[in-house]
Amino acid sequence: MKIGIVCYPTFGGSGVVATELGLELSKRGHEIHFITYSQPVRLELLSNNVHYHEVNVPEYPLFLYQPYELALSSKLVDMVKLHHIEILHVHYAIPHAYAAYMAKKMLQEDGIYVPIVTTLHGTDITLVGSHPFYKPAVTFSINKSDAVTSVSQSLKDDTLRLFNIKNDIEVVPNFIDLSKHENNFTDCQRDMMATEDEKIITHISNFREVKQIPDVIKVFYNIQKEMPAKLMMVGEGPEREPAERLCAKLGISDKVIFFGNSNEIDKILCFSDLFLLPSLTESFGLAALEAMASGVPVISSNTGGIPEVNISGVSGYLSAVNDIDSMSKNAIHILSDAKRLATFKRNAKEASKKFGIHQVVPQYEKIYEDTLRKCMVL
Numbered sequence: 592m593k594i595g596i597v598c599y600p601t602f603g604g605s606g607v608v609a610t611e612l613g614l615e616l617s618k619r620g621h622e623i624h625f626i627t628y629s630q631p632v633r634l635e636l637l638s639n640n641v642h643y644h645e646v647n648v649p650e651y652p653l654f655l656y657q658p659y660e661l662a663l664s665s666k667l668v669d670m671v672k673l674h675h676i677e678i679l680h681v682h683y684a685i686p687h688a689y690a691a692y693m694a695k696k697m698l699q700e701d702g703i704y705v706p707i708v709t710t711l712h713g714t715d716i717t718l719v720g721s722h723p724f725y726k727p728a729v730t731f732s733i734n735k736s737d738a739v740t741s742v743s744q745s746l747k748d749d750t751l752r753l754f755n756i757k758n759d760i761e762v763v764p765n766f767i768d769l770s771k772h773e774n775n776f777t778d779c780q781r782d783m784m785a786t787e788d789e790k791i792i793t794h795i796s797n798f799r800e801v802k803q804i805p806d807v808i809k810v811f812y813n814i815q816k817e818m819p820a821k822l823m824m825v826g827e828g829p830e831r832e833p834a835e836r837l838c839a840k841l842g843i844s845d846k847v848i849f850f851g852n853s854n855e856i857d858k859i860l861c862f863s864d865l866f867l868l869p870s871l872t873e874s875f876g877l878a879a880l881e882a883m884a885s886g887v888p889v890i891s892s893n894t895g896g897i898p899e900v901n902i903s904g905v906s907g908y909l910s911a912v913n914d915i916d917s918m919s920k921n922a923i924h925i926l927s928d929a930k931r932l933a934t935f936k937r938n939a940k941e942a943s944k945k946f947g948i949h950q951v952v953p954q955y956e957k958i959y960e961d962t963l964r965k966c967m968v969l
């Protein structure tokens with residue numbers, strides 16, 4: 592199949608999932624066209640069946656906001672015609688599903704029919720999409736998609752609760768290439784980060800308010816009172832600076848390393864003992880799954896789709912949002928006993944296997960095939 596993938600190219604779960612999906616589909620013989628405003632961060636290798644088409648938005652002083660949707664839908668029309676793309680898979684409803692629908696309508700004028708698969712990722716529904724300013728357009732574009740998927744059952748339930756949806760929504764969970772996390776804990780250069788007796792705690796996110804960064808710091812503050820420990824903070828976003836200030840205020844700056852964005856997540860996870868994800872809301876928690884695949888237990892909130900990934904008492908523990916005491920106690924419980932920590936590490940890795948790339952990507956292939964077949968019949 593010739594598949595067009597539209598996503599956000601920056602650091603963030605939806606772009607990562609879209610990129611990994613495209614790369615795996617290309618390995619399975621499909622021709623993949625990424626269409627977005629800059630090269631997706633995990634898209635390192637372009638090959639003869641992986642293409643990247645940049646959407647450019649010319650600046651014009653009349654516009655307070657440059658019309659990205661317009662440029663994207665025009666680019667989609669051009670790329671579908673030029674490369675004979677058969678199906679468009681858009682990740683994140685805003686504004687991708689909307690732009691894809693416009694492209695589809697324009698193409699129909701020329702007798703070309705290209706179906707749209709929309710994958711809902713989380714904030715496009717829970718935080719941004721349900722805002723009254725966007726809701727009618729988001730509802731419309733979900734209902735006009737030829738197939739809709741969501742990354743967890745929880746996100747599907749949220750979508751049906753918050754919007755008037757007439758389409759079916761199929762749950763296709765996020766996935767991970769387990770082979771990329773096949774570390775044996777010997778080549779991690781752990782000693783560059785911490786002494787042998789220090790536990791390494793890690794948090795990875797885009798440092799938005801929803802990630803509850805102060806809770807990460809406070810839980811770590813409680814942990815380091817009980818045992819020698821270091822905190823690895825990976826990612827960039829508006830909450831980074833306040834977090835650095837909070838560390839200084841608590842007197843723990845020398846124990847916290849802020850990495851910024853990193854393409855070496857697997858290396859950082861390789862030497863981590865525990866992962867913290869205390870988010871306010873989280874449709875899935877791809878970062879938690881990546882941690883688990885690297886054998887890192889997860890202390891998280893019990894919000895949204897996280898309980899579908901992190902199994903309390905097995906791969907880590909779940910606590911109510913903002914329950915810092917409970918998260919700290921659970922973290923200390925896991926870390927304070929070497930045998931227990933080893934068991935949680937093994938369990939976390941085992942639990943991640945359910946989300947292997949080879950189990951999940953065929954589900955998307957089937958959706959493309961069914962959608963193309965359905966659209967041919969209509």
Ligand code: GMT
Pocket residue numbers: 602603604605606608683712713714717742765797799801872873874875876877878
């Ligand atoms: O977590 C973010 O803020 C980024 C956002 C995105 O779209 O990139 O993540 C959402 O999609 C990820 C991939 O499906 C999920 O793993 C995240 O849980 C989800 N984030 C939220 O729901 C807050």
